[in-house]
Amino acid sequence: MDFQPTEDQRALRAGMRELLAGRYGREPLRAAVDRAEAGGPVVDRGLWRELGGAGFFALRLPEEAGGVGLGLPEAVLVFEEAGRALLPGPLVATELAAAGGTVPAAATGEVVVTAVDLPGFAAYLGEADAVLGGGPSLRGEPVRPVDPLTPLHRVPGAVAGDAYRTEGALLTAALQLGSALRTVELAVAYAKEREQFGQPIGGFQAVKHLCAEMLVRAETARTAVYAAAVTGEGAEVAGAKLLADAAAVGNARDCLQVFGGMGFTWEADVHLHLKRAWVRAEQWLTAAAAEEVLAEELAAGL
Incomplete structure (x- = not known):
């Protein structure tokens, strides 16, 4: 990416935005909220398979394994769009399972994979077909x-494992970034x-200042997330997650x-962005x- 998306990367992001705008606009979002409040499923299996067919989950899977063969920068760009659209579901866990080849059907969206990505909790456990690093029999x-579109199960003692933490945190930061950018758009449009x-x-002036501060937060987070996508280093990801969480909330x-x-x-949809941001700030x-990771990195350089 070289800190600026290439033409192909911009096209990938635009294509994902168009797909989500057509399939998961405001009406499907509000219908999902109503369905969740009534105790129904949150994950739209048809859309999940459509995302799989579009390569959403298989972006980082090698071409010889049936994937797209791209990298973290491209995954970050499409996850940014998913965050912007408030797309629900265990997107990160399913992508990690697909990229690692641990659940082959995850790449096509035929299965929904979750993880214990919050301390002691798993999201979407009741709708998932598999649990990343936890086997199919995990119960909670x-x-x-907090967020009506992020159903949670308490699973004391279960952990996702450090093997997934860095990449999971980066993709979650990308979701937070998308939400932060979207709330800037919502605020500016309403202010007009x-x-x-x-x-x-x-x-x-007071409203101008609020909107300006929002833009600065979002663009600062964007720089950090994109940089971490290029390097993939733990400290860079930790910093990106901190900034993206702060920007989204x-x-x-x-x-x-x-x-x-x-x-x-x-x-209104604004409260949905806030509630989702609260949940994502605790994921992965x-x-x-993150502060511990950064402190260790700083101490190692002394």
Whole structure:
């Protein structure tokens, strides 16, 4: 990537955005929320297979194994788009299972693979066909989730394993980045159309400052995530995860401020970005664990 996407990489990202816009726009998103609230499944199996057919999960699988044969930079770009669309499901675990060849059918989207990617919890366990590093027989106790589209099961003592942590954290950071960029778009669009005292609220300095701070957070996180995708180094990934988590959570909160009371209502989408960002901040690499990685790297250089 050389820190700037190539023409092919930009085309890949644009293609994924077009696919998700057509298959998982606002109406399917809200339908998924309603379905989840009624106790129904969250993962759309048809869309999952469609993503598999488009190469979403097989991007890093070698061509001789039936994959696309690309690398982490390309995976980061498509995961960024999935985060932007708030696409639910254990995307990271399924991609890791496909890339590593541990669950062959994961590459085509025929199976849903989850992982114990939060300390003591597994997301989508009730809908998954396999568990990364945990075998097919892992059981857990369902708990009420923070994000309606991220159902959780408590699985005390189960761990995903350090073998997946770095790549899992990077792909999760890419999802957070996509969400952070999307909330910038939502805030700016609302600030242009919502009027107060006879003019759009985007004309007020306080709102301008909020939107500017959101953009800075998102672009800083983008630089870190793209750089970590190129190097793949643990410390770079840890820094990228910290910045992407801060951008996703901070931008969703500021977007709520721009929306005012409307942002807190159930029919708005802003709260979904905030709730998902909270969950992702705990997945694969928590802030405390990322800080430990960075501290070890700094200590090693002394």
